[in-house]
Amino acid sequence: SKPRVIFSGIQPTGIPHLGNYLGALSNWVKLQNTASPSDELLFSIVGWHALTLPQDPQKLREARMDILAVLTMYNPNHTELAWIFNCITPMGKLRRMTTWKSRLATSRNMGEEDAVDVDDGGLNLGLFAYPVLQAADILAYRATHVPVGDDQTQHLELCRVIADQFNRNFKGMEKLFPLPIQLNTPSKRILSLRDPTSKMSKSAPDTSSRILLTDPPSTIANKIRSAVTDSIPGITYDPVNRPGTANLLTILAACNYDNEDVQETAGRYVGKNHGALKKDLTEAVVELLKRPREKFEKLRTETGYLEQIAQAGAEKARSRSEATMVEVRKRVGL
Ligand code: ADP
Ligand code: NA
Numbered sequence: 001s002k003p004r005v006i007f008s009g010i011q012p013t014g015i016p017h018l019g020n021y022l023g024a025l026s027n028w029v030k031l032q033n034t035a036s037p038s039d040e041l042l043f044s045i046v047g048w049h050a051l052t053l054p055q056d057p058q059k060l061r062e063a064r065m066d067i068l069a070v071l072t073m074y075n076p077n078h079t080e081l082a083w084i085f086n087c088i089t090p091m092g093k094l095r096r097m098t099t100w101k102s103r104l105a106t107s108r109n110m111g112e113e114d115a116v117d118v119d120d121g122g123l124n125l126g127l128f129a130y131p132v133l134q135a136a137d138i139l140a141y142r143a144t145h146v147p148v149g150d151d152q153t154q155h156l157e158l159c160r161v162i163a164d165q166f167n168r169n170f171k172g173m174e175k176l177f178p179l180p181i182q183l184n185t186p187s188k189r190i191l192s193l194r195d196p197t198s199k200m201s202k203s204a205p206d207t208s209s210r211i212l213l214t215d216p217p218s219t220i221a222n223k224i225r226s227a228v229t230d231s232i233p234g235i236t237y238d239p240v241n242r243p244g245t246a247n248l249l250t251i252l253a254a255c256n257y258d259n260e261d262v263q264e265t266a267g268r269y270v271g272k273n274h275g276a277l278k279k280d281l282t283e284a285v286v287e288l289l290k291r292p293r294e295k296f297e298k299l300r301t302e303t304g305y306l307e308q309i310a311q312a313g314a315e316k317a318r319s320r321s322e323a324t325m326v327e328v329r330k331r332v333g334l
Helices: 018-034 057-068 077-086 091-095 098-108 125-139 150-169 217-225 243-256 262-267 274-300 303-332
Strands: 005-010 040-045
Touching: 005 018, 005 125, 018 040, 018 243, 018 274, 040 303, 077 125, 077 150, 077 303, 091 098, 091 125, 091 150, 098 125, 098 150, 125 150, 217 274, 243 262, 243 274
Parallel strands: 005 040
Antiparallel strands: none
């Protein structure tokens, strides 16, 4: 089969959480172990994305080291390519991005449905154009496969639209960009423990809404105990009417049952209640995060080593993407 270029990234906006782990990081490790020797794997810390929300520089530096303890790279070619993409991306497409709409809804205190075409409520241009930068992250390496969580499906669709638009506008001997496909993670999108209608996210202000890779067992237990569910007796998988309960089942299916059909996981709880589910879930998450947490704590103290890895990664990333950029500049006439 054709060699794959596999690219994915994570923002340095805080310690990775269970959603990042199930939706991305654990899958990246699996890919690393199963990829064929001709595949190229690139995993990036995408710092420019973090700047689309207000960040304290010192905290951002710390958070970068947090993520570096997990993986690494820095490459200015991303921003140059993003600018070129900005110039071929219709604003209407960006306005339809769920991430933008939900930020807008939050800032305007209204539902996502209504938050189309309203005044942009103090949000910045970087946040609006964020999915374009993400497309540049991916296409700078002409990546063919992108292992990301379900929350990124829409962004990846936009990435293909941009790649295709560039290919049409700037024809050469061959199409410059592949249309990258999503490498699905087996687990579903993990939701916030406090507000199970939104995704578990590093940037949510309420830290009890997410389980961190570094949380000790007692913290994991507390967060799961106080996870918002519902007052319906018994356990059923009903994501529409019981999103909190459904989320706990999704996480349990991912941790303990190899991502079995969540209905089946629910079937294990016939005649049981939330208490039983939360107890089992706590044990499962504690067990799942035990080794990643130990590894993280150890690596996190080795800042010199982490910087070294970051430099090597940046080096590789820059030279790898330069070939793309030379061709991009030529085709657009710069
Ligand atoms: P966050 O939104 O928490 O800041 P990132 O944007 O840095 O996370 O995403 C890093 C990776 O983690 C992406 O592949 C993304 O799809 C995945 N991811 C983030 N949040 C979740 C979630 N709640 N459920 C599943 N995967 C997630
Ligand atoms: Na995100």
